[in-house]
Amino acid sequence: MKIQHIIAGLLVLALYSLPSFASTSEAETLAKIDHELNALDVLVQQAKAQADQTQRITFDYRALEADLDLIKQGIRRHVMSPRTQPRSYPPLKGDYR
16 A cells, blocks of 8 residues: 555656656757757758769759758747747748659
8 A cells, every 4th residue: 555655646746847847948949959950961961962863853952951941040030039920931842853
């Protein structure tokens, strides 16, 4: 019976501590996304260097790079100067053939 009380107490403590784990701010999360997009740039460059240019249909790395840059710009602009009015951005290409 004592073990059940200990388990129940630990469960209650764990539930009360959940909000402290989720206290990351939006700006911090967006900074993490920006960091991951920068790491993704390295992978895109590796794939681009390995691409077989003799293929009839090739992947459009320029369009992918432009889309990733547009996403990063949007994140950085929001973090640097949040506004109440939404900004307008050109649509992503999304087609890389």
